[in-house]
Amino acid sequence: MLKNIIKKVSTHTILILVCLLSLIPFLWLLSTALKGRSENIFAYPPVFIPKDFTLDNFKEVLKLVPILRYVVNSFIVAGSTVILNVILSALAAYPLARMEFDGKKTAFFSILATIMVPFQTIMLPIYIITLKLNLIDGYSSFMGYLGLILPFAVNAFGIFLLRQAFLTIPKEIEESAVVDGCNSLQIFFKLLLPMVKPSVALLAIFTFIGCWGEFLWPSIVLTDERLFTLPVGINNLSSAFSSDYRLVAAGSMISIVPIIVFFLIFQKYFVEGGSEGAVKG
Amino acid sequence: METKKNLTAYLFLIPAFTVLFVFFFIPFFDTIKISFFDYSKDVYEPVFVGLQNYIELIKSPAFLKTIVNTFYFMILCTPFLVIFPLFLAILINQKILFKNPYKIIIYLPVIISIVVVAIAFKWLYAPSGLLNYFMEKINLPAVGWLSDPNVAMISVALVTIFKGIGYYMMIYLSALLAVPKELYEAAEVDGAVGFRKHMLVTIPHIMPSIVLVIIMSSISALKVFVEIYVMTRGGPLNSTKTIVYYIYEKAFENLDLGLASAGAVILLLIVMVFSILNIFVFEKDKYKI
Numbered sequence: 051m052l053k054n055i056i057k058k059v060s061t062h063t064i065l066i067l068v069c070l071l072s073l074i075p076f077l078w079l080l081s082t083a084l085k086g087r088s089e090n091i092f093a094y095p096p097v098f099i100p101k102d103f104t105l106d107n108f109k110e111v112l113k114l115v116p117i118l119r120y121v122v123n124s125f126i127v128a129g130s131t132v133i134l135n136v137i138l139s140a141l142a143a144y145p146l147a148r149m150e151f152d153g154k155k156t157a158f159f160s161i162l163a164t165i166m167v168p169f170q171t172i173m174l175p176i177y178i179i180t181l182k183l184n185l186i187d188g189y190s191s192f193m194g195y196l197g198l199i200l201p202f203a204v205n206a207f208g209i210f211l212l213r214q215a216f217l218t219i220p221k222e223i224e225e226s227a228v229v230d231g232c233n234s235l236q237i238f239f240k241l242l243l244p245m246v247k248p249s250v251a252l253l254a255i256f257t258f259i260g261c262w263g264e265f266l267w268p269s270i271v272l273t274d275e276r277l278f279t280l281p282v283g284i285n286n287l288s289s290a291f292s293s294d295y296r297l298v299a300a301g302s303m304i305s306i307v308p309i310i311v312f313f314l315i316f317q318k319y320f321v322e323g324g325s326e327g328a329v330k331g
Numbered sequence: 332m333e334t335k336k337n338l339t340a341y342l343f344l345i346p347a348f349t350v351l352f353v354f355f356f357i358p359f360f361d362t363i364k365i366s367f368f369d370y371s372k373d374v375y376e377p378v379f380v381g382l383q384n385y386i387e388l389i390k391s392p393a394f395l396k397t398i399v400n401t402f403y404f405m406i407l408c409t410p411f412l413v414i415f416p417l418f419l420a421i422l423i424n425q426k427i428l429f430k431n432p433y434k435i436i437i438y439l440p441v442i443i444s445i446v447v448v449a450i451a452f453k454w455l456y457a458p459s460g461l462l463n464y465f466m467e468k469i470n471l472p473a474v475g476w477l478s479d480p481n482v483a484m485i486s487v488a489l490v491t492i493f494k495g496i497g498y499y500m501m502i503y504l505s506a507l508l509a510v511p512k513e514l515y516e517a518a519e520v521d522g523a524v525g526f527r528k529h530m531l532v533t534i535p536h537i538m539p540s541i542v543l544v545i546i547m548s549s550i551s552a553l554k555v556f557v558e559i560y561v562m563t564r565g566g567p568l569n570s571t572k573t574i575v576y577y578i579y580e581k582a583f584e585n586l587d588l589g590l591a592s593a594g595a596v597i598l599l600l601i602v603m604v605f606s607i608l609n610i611f612v613f614e615k616d617k618y619k620i
Contacts, residue, residue: 058427061422061425061427062427062428062429064422065419065422065423065429065433068419068437068496069432069433069436069437071493072436072437072439072440072493072496072497073436073439075448075451075452075454075455075493076439076443076451078451078454078455078461079450079451079454082454092457092459092460094459094464095464096461096464137346138346138347138350139347141343141344141346141347142343142344142346142347142348144343145339145340145343145344146344149336149339149340149343150336151336151337151339151340151341152337154340157344157348160351160356161351164351164355166602166603167355167359167599167602168550168553168554168598168599168602170554170556170575170578170579170595170598171362171578171595171596171598171599171602172355172358172359172361172362172595173358173582174358174362174365174578174582174583174588174591174592174595175357175358175359175361175362175365175592176354176358177582177583178361179353179354179357179358179361183353200350200353200354201354203350203354204346204347204350204351209347234339234343238343259441259442262444263442263443263444263445263446265444265445265446265557265560266556266557269560270583280444281444281445281446281447284444284446284447284450285446285450285561288446288450288453288561295454295457298450298454299450299454302447302450302451305444305447306443306444306447309442309443309444310439310442310443313435313439313442314435317431317435320434320435320438320501321431321434321435321438
């Protein structure tokens with residue numbers, strides 16, 4: 051009995067410690083963001099609860115940098131990327147799971163091969179192609195957004211995730227629909243797609259998170275500040291105001307609010323496991 | 332009938348394959364092609380030079396250093412990202428209170444953009460920052476976390492580890508769910524408890540997930556970029572310059588596209604060898620047992 055209690059206590063102690071370590075970098079940033087001009091942010095020993103508590107840094111950073119604009123841009127890019135990923139992955143996954151056709155093996159393995167090639171190794175030619183197709187913000191805002199979205203419109207993880215889901219649907223359901231005179235498109239949209247909703251949700255959520263945090267590609271293609279997504283905007287802010295960490299901290303804190311809200315809304319998809327795959331990275 | 336069936340399948344595949352062709356297959360072959368040309372004299376008039384870019388890279392101490400740095404970074408990150416999340420997953424997988432709050436908080440760094448995580452750590456690493464305050468508390472000298480060439484890579488690796496723990500923990504957790512409860516009971520009857528029980532039952536059972544985490548964390552370590560870009564820009568004294576950083580610099584700052592692409596092909600080969608090697612070692616073990 052005593053042994054059990056000791057085990058429980060030590061388990062919770064370790065987990066609470068790990069949770070604290072996961073939060074401290076962000077809490078310290080928050081504390082810095084809440085400190086007023088009159089308080090030394092390099093004070094020694096460090097002060098966790100601000101003495102000169104203020105929201106001025108948040109107001110000022112919102113005035114100096116169009117963070118809300120970055121939020122909107124991130125939503126446009128992540129939202130469109132999610133929609134395209136769901137549609138394109140589902141369309142491609144269906145024949146790979148359900149149809150026999152010439153070249154199926156080739157299609158299957160060429161998609162699989164893309165997993166082995168990191169984006170970083172082919173980003174230069176992707177950039178050249180993006181330039182050639184005028185998918186850049188110098189051409190128009192719309193094309194600029196497209197340039198951020200299209201290279202990530204579909205990936206192998208999404209296709210394989212949905213293919214796996216289609217494979218679990220009994221064949222008889224489809225056959226009875228064929229007998230009822232439905233064509234492939236009707237079967238796909240009205241019958242099969244609603245049945246793989248949980249996998250579609252998983253794909254959508256993880257694509258959104260991956261896209262929301264993406265930095266490398268947007269930082270390469272973006273030149274117009276009006277199209278900056280949050281990570282690019284915040285990185286820019288951190289080099290522009292490196293002398294005033296209060297503002298950098300406040301901007302960073304504002305930038306993580308939307309994704310934390312999103313995370314808490316959909317937390318059951320994360321805590322119930324199944325988070326493998328589907329994450330771009 | 333046969334052609335119609337083919338046609339339907341192709342119509343479903345066309346949208347995805349169009350994207351993959353334009354943004355994956357063409358760039359893939361372009362990378363290889365560009366690596367055989369010299370762009371350094373005039374970006375608009377590349378000259379075919381065969382393997383010269385590769386030879387130049389292999390002879391370049393600066394490039395070889397980025398390879399050494401990248402592997403050093405991988406060795407710093409991977410063991411920790413394989414073992415610690417497994418330990419946490421086993422702890423959380425018990426019948427305990429606050430299971431979900433623990434999972435949510437430990438997962439939090441995963442969803443937050445690496446840019447913000449790097450900014451938060453840059454602040455902790457500041458010369459008179461929080462970490463050095465703790466160092467002094469435990470009577471250790473202050474550390475130049477990002478300014479000391481011997482330490483900077485470790486500091487960057489800490490950020491990568493911090494951001495990865497929750498992700499790999501979730502992979503282990505879903506693997507642990509699939510371990511049959513009866514196996515533990517059988518092990519307990521045989522007198523195995525605690526650590527030994529996990530060595531006997533848990534570890535062999537979730538071996539595929541452990542290998543998956545080894546492969547995933549090694550490959551993502553080989554691709555590291557953003558942490559370094561935000562925190563050190565490859566410095567101090569190139570001590571944190573990795574292969575991807577080198578490719579980025581050559582391609583987008585020096586416009587030496589040929590050299591950048593040859594570097595990219597070398598990275599590609601390393602990544603591929605690596606995943607094949609990992610699988611091979613794992614398979615060999617499986618046949619031995």
